[in-house]
Amino acid sequence: QVQVVESGGGLVQPGGSLRLSCKTSGSIFSIYFRSWYRQAPGNQRELVASIARGISTYSDSVKGRFTISEDSAMNTAYLQMSELKPEDTAVYYCSVEGYSDDAFGPSTYWGQGTQVTVSS
Numbered sequence: 001q002v003q004v005v006e007s008g009g010g011l012v013q014p015g016g017s018l019r020l021s022c023k024t025s026g027s028i029f030s031i032y033f034r035s036w037y038r039q040a041p042g043n044q045r046e047l048v049a050s051i052a053r054g055i056s057t058y059s060d061s062v063k064g065r066f067t068i069s070e071d072s073a074m075n076t077a078y079l080q081m082s083e084l085k086p087e088d089t090a091v092y093y094c095s096v097e098g099y100s101d102d103a104f105g106p107s108t109y110w111g112q113g114t115q116v117t118v119s120s
């Protein structure tokens with residue numbers, strides 16, 4: 001069984017910083033894609049950032065403010081968020097794609113999310 005757990009969310013003031021972590025455990029191996037999504041109440045889930053083969057991509061709304069990174073040895077992805085704005089308030093989800101002993105082909109695994117609230 002593959003588990004994906006996000007952490008690091010909380011309440012932060014506008015202009016502040018926060019770092020989210022995404023720890024993957026279980027039978028997964030050969031991870032090739034890691035992503036962060038977010039979803040605010042009433043909105044659809046939005047892709048925020050992705051990293052694959054050391055190359056990162058970002059949505060226009062977070063470019064220059066967020067940085068995605070990964071530590072393969074620790075099976076952990078990070079999302080460093082700075083210059084946070086109220087519109088960044090959402091539940092942030094981690095998605096990991098790769099192979100595991102539970103499937104014969106690649107699969108996508110999701111965490112349960114961590115709340116980020118940007119408010120004064």
